[in-house]
Amino acid sequence: MWLNQLPAQIRAVLSVNTESSLEMLAVMADKMMEHFEPASINAVSTATTCQENLQIAFLSKQIEKLSLEITELRTNQQNHRHFPRFSHRNRSRSHSRSRQHSNIKPGDPNWVCRYHYRFGDQARKCESPCSKKREN
Numbered sequence: 001m002w003l004n005q006l007p008a009q010i011r012a013v014l015s016v017n018t019e020s021s022l023e024m025l026a027v028m029a030d031k032m033m034e035h036f037e038p039a040s041i042n043a044v045s046t047a048t049t050c051q052e053n054l055q056i057a058f059l060s061k062q063i064e065k066l067s068l069e070i071t072e073l074r075t076n077q078q079n080h081r082h083f084p085r086f087s088h089r090n091r092s093r094s095h096s097r098s099r100q101h102s103n104i105k106p107g108d109p110n111w112v113c114r115y116h117y118r119f120g121d122q123a124r125k126c127e128s129p130c131s132k133k134r135e136n
Helices: 008-016 022-035 038-081 095-103 114-122 131-135
Strands: none
Touching: 008 022
16 A cells, blocks of 8 residues: 555566565665655656646636526427427318328328428328329
8 A cells, every 4th residue: 555655667666576575675665765866756746736726727717608508409309399399390281181180191292301391292201101202
C-alpha cells in the first residue's frame, strides 16, 4: 500500500525486485528518495495539476452546454407532443380526404399506399395492396 505513494520511477525500480523483503524495499525506497530533487518533483506535480484543472474546467463547461441542449430538446419534444405528426404537411389537404383515408383499411379496393396517399399520381414507389397500382 505504501508503494502506491511513491513516485512512478521508484515504483518501477522496486517492482522489478521480487526477492527482497518489505523492510529491504523500504530501505531501498528511502535511499532512492534521497537522490530525487524535490523541486523537480513539485514542478512536474504543479504543471500536471494546472493542466488537470484546465481539463476539468473545460469538461465542466461542455457538460453544462450539453445539459442545456438536453433541456431544450426535452422542451421541444413536449411541445411537439401536443401537435399531430406532420401537421404542417397536412394543412393544405382537406379534412374530408384525411378522414376518408383513415376509414379505409388495406383490404379495401379503394385503399392507397402511403406513397400514393402523399404524392398522388407522381408517386415513384408503391406498396401493395394499393388501388393505384392496378390503375397504372
